[in-house]
Amino acid sequence: xxxxxxxxxxxxxxxxxxxxxxxxxxxxxxxxxxxxxxxxxxxxxxxxxxxxxxxxxxxxxxxxxxxxxxxxxxxxxxxxxxxxxxxxxxxxxxxxxxxxxxxxxxxxxxxxxxxxxxxxxxxxxxxxxxxxxxxxxxxxxxxxxxxxxxxxxxxxxxxxxxxxxxxxxxxxxxxxxxxxxxxxxxxxxxxxxxxxxxxxxxxxxxxxxxxxxxxxxxxxxxxxxxxxxxxxxxxxxxxxxxxxxxxxxxxxxxxxxxxxxxxxxxxxxxxxxxxxxxxxxxxxxxxxxxxxxxxxxxxxxxxxxxxxxxxxxxxxxxxxxxxxxxxxxxxxxxxxxxxxxxxxxxxxxxxxxxxxxxxxxxxxxxxxxxxxxxxxxxxxxxxxxxxxxxxxxxxxxxxxxxxxxxxxxxxxxxxxxxxxxxxxxxxxxxxxxxxxxxxxxxxxxxxxxxxxxxxxxxxxxxxxxxxxxxxxxxxxxxxxxxxxxxxxxxxxxxxxxxxxxxxxxxxxxxxxxxxxxxxxxxxxxxxxxxxxxxxxxxxxxxxxxxxxxxxxxxxxxxxxxxxxxxxxxxxxxxxxx
RNA sequence: CGGAGCGUAGCUCAGCCUGGCUAGAGCACUUGCUUUGGGAGCAAGACGUCGCAGGUUCAAAUCCUGUCGCUCCGACCA
Numbered sequence: 001x002x003x004x005x006x007x008x009x010x011x012x013x014x015x016x017x018x019x020x021x022x023x024x025x026x027x028x029x030x031x032x033x034x035x036x037x038x039x040x041x042x043x044x045x046x047x048x049x050x051x052x053x054x055x056x057x058x059x060x061x062x063x064x065x066x067x068x069x070x071x072x073x074x075x076x077x078x079x080x081x082x083x084x085x086x087x088x089x090x091x092x093x094x095x096x097x098x099x100x101x102x103x104x105x106x107x108x109x110x111x112x113x114x115x116x117x118x119x120x121x122x123x124x125x126x127x128x129x130x131x132x133x134x135x136x137x138x139x140x141x142x143x144x145x146x147x148x149x150x151x152x153x154x155x156x157x158x159x160x161x162x163x164x165x166x167x168x169x170x171x172x173x174x175x176x177x178x179x180x181x182x183x184x185x186x187x188x189x190x191x192x193x194x195x196x197x198x199x200x201x202x203x204x205x206x207x208x209x210x211x212x213x214x215x216x217x218x219x220x221x222x223x224x225x226x227x228x229x230x231x232x233x234x235x236x237x238x239x240x241x242x243x244x245x246x247x248x249x250x251x252x253x254x255x256x257x258x259x260x261x262x263x264x265x266x267x268x269x270x271x272x273x274x275x276x277x278x279x280x281x282x283x284x285x286x287x288x289x290x291x292x293x294x295x296x297x298x299x300x301x302x303x304x305x306x307x308x309x310x311x312x313x314x315x316x317x318x319x320x321x322x323x324x325x326x327x328x329x330x331x332x333x334x335x336x337x338x339x340x341x342x343x344x345x346x347x348x349x350x351x352x353x354x355x356x357x358x359x360x361x362x363x364x365x366x367x368x369x370x371x372x373x374x375x376x377x378x379x380x381x382x383x384x385x386x387x388x389x390x391x392x393x394x395x396x397x398x399x400x401x402x403x404x405x406x407x408x409x410x411x412x413x414x415x416x417x418x419x420x421x422x423x424x425x426x427x428x429x430x431x432x433x434x435x436x437x438x439x440x441x442x443x444x445x446x447x448x449x450x451x452x453x454x455x456x457x458x459x460x461x462x463x464x465x466x467x468x469x470x471x472x473x474x475x476x477x478x479x480x481x482x483x484x485x486x487x488x489x490x491x492x493x494x495x496x497x498x499x500x501x502x503x504x505x506x507x508x509x510x511x512x513x514x515x516x517x518x519x520x521x522x523x524x525x526x527x528x529x530x531x532x533x534x535x536x537x538x539x540x541x542x543x544x545x546x547x548x549x550x551x552x553x554x555x556x557x558x559x560x561x562x563x564x565x566x567x568x569x570x571x572x573x574x575x576x577x
Numbered sequence: 578c579g580g581a582g583c584g585u586a587g588c589u590c591a592g593c594c595u596g597g598c599u600a601g602a603g604c605a606c607u608u609g610c611u612u613u614g615g616g617a618g619c620a621a622g623a624c625g626u627c628g629c630a631g632g633u634u635c636a637a638a639u640c641c642u643g644u645c646g647c648u649c650c651g652a653c654c655a
């Protein structure tokens with residue numbers, strides 16, 4: 001490709017509406033342009049990167065035995081009603097109407113479509129397993145589009161759906177996709193780590209997310225440096241001892257255990273923190289935090305240890321519904337007769353009480369008395385509170401022991417680029433994707449679904465591979481792998497003649513090469529090639545050519561002077577690495 | 578949806594608080610000359626409904642009201 005023939009509008013200055021580095025570089029390097037919030041045009045260079053990522057995804061999906069299809073982006077609402085997701089997913093839908101005023105949905109995902117297909121086409125265990133995938137634009141009415149391609153109204157996703165005759169077979173399909181994902185991200189030059197993930201309201205049993213560590217990521221991952229454990233914080237657990245008092249303190253606690261809850265005045269104390277201070281001196285881990293939620297419009301109490309945080313994703317799992325919110329101050333007061341800061345669950349029987357596992361066995365604890373300005377001490381959780389359900393509800397924090405090996409957990413932010421899900425029979429039952437097994441018995445297919453955010457992956461690569469000068473593309477996804485930079489482009493000049501010769505030779509060997517034949521000063525050409533981040537630059541200038549040499553530079557590496565006739569060989573060698 | 582901020586040239590921004598000449602700078606763009614190994618210099622030029630609508634005023638980019646859009650923080654996810 002000749003530079004003057006393609007379109008690469010690089011920007012010297014940082015666009016004001018791009019906050020994170022990868023978004024800035026996407027714009028500055030001339031890869032994308034914004035149409036409006038959450039909607040972007042891929043320019044020629046950006047499209048090349050996208051296509052390369054798609055090719056890697058296709059190759060690995062095909063290798064794993066998945067079959068490519070292309071489903072409609074426009075979907076009838078009926079199949080969503082049938083699957084039962086029409087209501088729960090309504091917030092993400094973009095809807096359209098045809099001339100007859102019938103409603104249509106711009107597909108945010110395709111479980112319903114593929115399951116409908118399979119329901120019609122597959123009827124025997126002999127036709128299973130199957131895995132269908134597509135690479136297609138998805139539409140989601142995001143609450144807040146953000147960070148360029150990271151969270152857009154419209155984005156390109158690879159989505160795959162597996163159908164199996166048994167649970168074990170489904171597990172094997174899942175593993176195949178998991179392995180394929182590891183390869184895909186590796187080939188894209190990304191350091192992505194698979195982490196255990198929450199299944200949320202999807203109700204699946206088993207799920208992993210593929211995370212690219214980055215400060216700008218929207219997710220948080222808890223992991224252990226030994227590599228024994230990694231999980232989304234929504235899902236993460238740790239090996240913290242329960243509220244059972246340590247042996248050394250057992251004696252004093254036993255006496256407290258014998259005594260009954262005792263009310264004491266705590267005027268003006270409204271926080272866990274305030275109660276830890278004099279004259280009360282109650283450590284946070286000896287306090288019970290009482291949270292009030294409205295779950296499907298019913299008041300529910302949630303108890304956590306004072307120093308712990310509620311994890312709403314785990315709450316969703318425990319409640320079996322995502323339809324909840326924190327109660328307002330008025331709702332709390334009318335339910336419990338006290339304001340936040342003085343709440344407790346002792347002798348509360350009117351409302352369902354959920355307690356975090358960490359409170360099990362807790363004695364001598366302090367909690368609100370449901371009377372403004374008073375708390376209760378000497379509370380034994382199991383004796384004094386009627387807990388309807390014990391559950392794992394805590395948000396894990398850094399430093400807690402790894403559940404696998406006991407080493408301290410670390411927490412860091414990450415970008416979710418892929419998600420694999422074991423779905424079970426939820427959709428196949430609802431949409432009647434049934435088959436006859438060997439015994440002639442009708443059964444629903446066991447499903448899995450597997451997504452990769454292709455456009456997001458592109459941005460994640462940039463987020464991970466850049467320096468102060470610009471992008472540093474991995475060879476596998478670079479828009480062009482080699483940029484030839486002659487410093488004089490006048491026709492007939494030895495520099496451009498050599499440049500054209502090298503260009504032709506590299507082209508004939510199938511190298512993605514671009515020739516910077518612009519009439520620009522050297523500084524401009526160097527800056528642009530570094531901003532865009534071509535992995536290899538071949539510089540051709542008068543000084544070195546006088547010695548019969550050209551200059552090869554790996555992006556981010558050192559300059560290698562080399563005889564002109566050896567340049568092509570050297571480039572090919574570098575590309576192999 | 579709640580909170581914060583911003584809309585002035587293609588881009589980055591000044592001017593607004595305290596209303597007043599023909600609305601500015603840098604970069605980019607056009608032409609010419611010079612320059613030519615790290616985002617060149619000089620000269621000339623082109624580019625604006627100051628987001629939009631309404632109001633206050635002799636006078637509005639500037640003050641007021643409304644509206645639209647964008648960015649950031651929270652709930653959503655690939």
